Amino acid sequence: MENKFPFLDTLFLLREEECITIFTDIQKISKKEEQDAISYLESEFEKERLDFLSDQINCDHEAAIWAANVLYHSAQLYLIRKDTDKNLEKLIPPFKGKINVSSALSADLSLRFLPQIILSLQNADSEDPLIKILENILKQFHYSAVGFDLDLGKVNWEEELKDHTYRKLYLERVVEKKAYKLAEIPYINQLLIAEFGMYKDVFWRELKVIEN
Helix, strand or coil: CCCCCCCHHHHHHHHCCCCCCCCCCCCCCHHHHHHHHHHHHHHHHHHHHHCCCCCCCCCCHHHHHHHHHHHHHHHHHHHCCCCCCCHHHCCCCCCCCCCCHHHHHHHHHHHHHHHHHHHHHHHHHCCCHHHHHHHHHHHHHHHHHHCCCCCCCCCHHHHHCCCCCHHHHHHHHHHHCCCCCHHHCCHHHHHHHHHHHHHHHHHCCCCCCCCC
């Protein structure tokens, strides 16, 4: 379909209705539309910050708009691939900012939808080079990939989860997604069991208790 605001529409529909609009081609994002997207994402971040129980984490505009661009182009590249193979890294560039709690949570506004796009790409063509690019992004921003099968063997979990707010949100998402692979990592398992306390079977009866 044709639309004057493809970038904003993609973000809005995914976040509000979890559906994707495919346009007739990959349209260039105007500066005005990008600025409007930043305002929209910041407002969404503020809504979600109510769950953070912290007023110390601000929206990282650079991370939020970069992730939104990744999401938009990934969604469009699912069907529109004419003359794009040589430009994949230009359409989906690596993040050049600092990865921290603020950037991870800001990027998550969009990147949380990336696993669904990867699964669709895998079903269409498991050898698609775009899949590897997107998986590498999620390895950096793996909060957005909780519940999705990724190799995170090199992550130092004590360092990764040292921030109290981020640790709380990460554990909550592990439980929400019933992400067994993550929940059975000894360090994360100990954190979960400590949080559950005597109510472990109420929250997650099937979860094994992993001994070091």
